[in-house]
Amino acid sequence: MATPKVTLKLLINKKTNKVLFAEAGKDFVDFLFTLLSFPLGTVIKLLSKNRMVGCLGNLYQSIEELGDAFFQPKIGKATVLNPKIPFRPSGSTLLLSDGGEDGIGSTTRKFYLCPSYHKNVADNPRAKCPQCSSKMRLEFSFLKAPPAGVNSEEGGFVKGVITYMVMDNLEVKPMSTISSITMLNKFNVQEVGALEEKVIELGMDEVTLSVFPLALFMGLNLLKASLQSQTVLTNVFLGA
Template sequence: MATRKVTLKLLINKKTKKVLFAEAGKDFVDFLFTLLSFPLGTVIKLLSKNKMVGCLGNLYESIEELSDTFFQPNLGKATVLNPKLPSRPSEGGFVKGVITYMVMDNLEVKPMSTITSITMLNKFNIQEVGALEEKVIELGVDEVAHLSVFWTEVRS
């Protein structure tokens, strides 16, 4: 079975090796917006406890180890560890597909336009376009599951 991949175009400052922004399509932006609809317990389980930032992985593990006898009747730890996912929007997803989006390194999403791009170049104090390079990357399931780690690696 083939794994679906999402393509991003990164605009990188060659001097600082910093990703200024990524040009992304509907699939990637819909994925980012879907992350906000996941219950936290599901996110922790997807990322795995040992890769969680801070103590959320420890919290998850302590709930796993806690006996169901300590939970309220009719609830149990499965209610916390395996919360039900909210219903997703129909096949259309969250955003329109005819638009290209700009995703910043902090995951801020904006519609892409010439004016927005020029504004971003000014914000990053880019004096010459030759200092920029485009890098096309593909994200699969593994990269998307570890998005924050991946984004940091691309920036370095």
């Protein structure tokens, strides 16, 4: 079975050593759109509190160090430190995954009922039914239906029949010959010889860097750069 890969074609200005834009398929665009669904607690957990810009890393650490006795019993510290992502459509590219239950790798959300099947639903098994006071411990899964007219087998956020242009600052638009020429004019590219195409392939099972697969390592860098820079693709793929 072939190893899944996320492929990007970067158009690079060799004179400035900057990415002008990337030609990408739905897999990479789905990943970028998934970044917007991450709760802040998940972002801090993925990047680690020491890599966060500003004070949010300190806030996360203070919650880690607080004892469980300080938190409401129906919520718990884990709810704050490991928030659930509201929705990620099935088929989205998993460049980032914490492997946790209901985490980034989850394609469904879990909900809970009381043993008496009263008409109450909770997303935390420690919650109590307001009618019978029993814990809401009967688990069931919520599957989000695809929008009307969308191929449910394809999954993800965007359609796969389209090639997308991803700018260095992560703007996304449909790819076309006219849009490519417009971008070259915008960046005042005078010599075609100054341009270079570079193909990036991120395999899900590639050689590891430290403890991370290469795709996960790149995914973390893309997430981090998107919070700090307007030249994300250049920073991550050219090291500039």
